[in-house]
Amino acid sequence: MSGVLVVMEQRAGTWNKMSFEALAAGQLLAAKLGVGVGAAVVGDGLQTLGAWSSSGKVDAAFAVEHALLTEYTADGYMAALEQLIKRLAPAYVLFPHTYQVRDFAPALATRFKQVLISDVIAIHDGPVFVRQLLQGKLNADYRQTGDGPCFVSVQAGTFRAEEQQNTAVAMEIFTPTLESTQIRNKPGELFRESAQTVDLSVAPVIVSVGRGIGEQENIGIVEELAAALGAELAASRPICDNGWLPMERQVGSSGQTVSPKLYLAVGISGAIQHLVGMKGSKAVVAINKDENAPIFEVADYGVVGDLFEVVPALTKAVLAAKS
């Protein structure tokens, strides 16, 4: 194999949906290069995995199975994938940019003296891989200049199969050689923090506040706007990190995913980890003093201005319109 290998992700027999985005990216890259595309998934007892949701073809699929791969560990995954990649010798290895991939793919690339091109948002002819710098303020073109396999992870939500179809893909079993002594970390069960008291996912209107608010004392003006609109209050990560609002109001990849009729973002820059949590909103309004803030890329209506002037004026206008 000299083509593209896509490493898919599953946990306890359930696909991580981003796997199929990585597969779509792999199919796109393979078509550009005129090579085949293979896929691999790591775990144990993988026959129970559901159908693949892909419109393109998969030339070969591998179930990388071992009892020591039942639970994810970086050591287990790296050792297993290192062996598979050595056998298949693909030119490109693609991953979805999940938290799990962040945990092992950079070191896997190191074993091949290569560098992962992480969190890629586009693939152009060359191939040239585009990734974001400065939290989305700039884009950058990267090219592989090493001579080993090229490792690439793709950002959530950027590659989609045109027509998703459920297809059954036959998998060849690949059994890596693993010893329990190779695995240094002991993973525990997954858990969530104490029960959530707000479910932002059902809120029809959300007013969300970001670091632009400056101080905890200032949050009041956003609360007043939320109250005027009958909206739930949400926040970006730094607001919750600072303890200005509870963690359960955080929107984003490590917080809640929301899809309200209106998402009004106040002083939020629009980093990808925030956007993945609110991209599904029907309408987005952004208030930000920086006209180049990435949040405007997902906003239907934008206001470039000082939130300390715009927000109180808006609260007043909403109250007037409602009375």
Add this chain to the structure above:
Amino acid sequence: MKIVVAIKQVPERDAQIHVTADGKWIDESDLNYAINEPDAYALEEALQLKEKNGGEVVVVCAGPERVTSTLREALAKGADRAIHIEADDLGQRDTLGVAQILADAVKTESPDLILTGLQSDDLGLGQTGVVLAELLGVPHATIIMQVELVDGGLKVKRELEDGWFQHVQMPLPALLTIQSGGNKLRYATLMGIKKAKTKETKTVTSSTAAGAQAVTLERVYLPEKQKKTEMLTGTPAEIAAKLVEKLKFEVRVI
């Protein structure tokens, strides 16, 4: 317990960014710099571990002369020593190249624990810590919110997607990449700033010259706008009136 914390200096968040004429990087001449935010949390975690268990906290940063200001701030917050890896050519080094010079500096310290931030605000690679662990041959865990010493090893809380977490146990020495929000950050006290002046900052030159890179950054540019955002302009009152119209008749939430 000896802890090394890798901290990076990055442009301040509100900095106005301009791409250089050759399109290869950003114009650094007018920029102000600060500590990478997750690295501040990594330092905080290290300081708290030291307060609980004793030991030493050493901060290390690779970069040009200007990064010593960030190292000094870390000393003022309570780090015991600093190592400045003098390197003006970080732009010509890929992740492996940067991790290699960090690894060489860390090795001479033989720490029990190495902490990095999970991701840098400027390059956003999210890789340097993981690659460093591989080069050092120590186990690692990423996106860590809490660290405890248990039975001579570590028990850490890893953040996963969608509000899930997981505990992981691991032996020492180990490397962790730290997520923001696990602790409350401290400020440097006046006393701390004074004391920092007496603390050691060792300058070492990067062990190897920048060699061939496995990946190369070719060009940086402003992203093309794809979405047609309707911009509302005017005085705050005019903007508010226009927005209310939209919310009433288009979005229909009023």
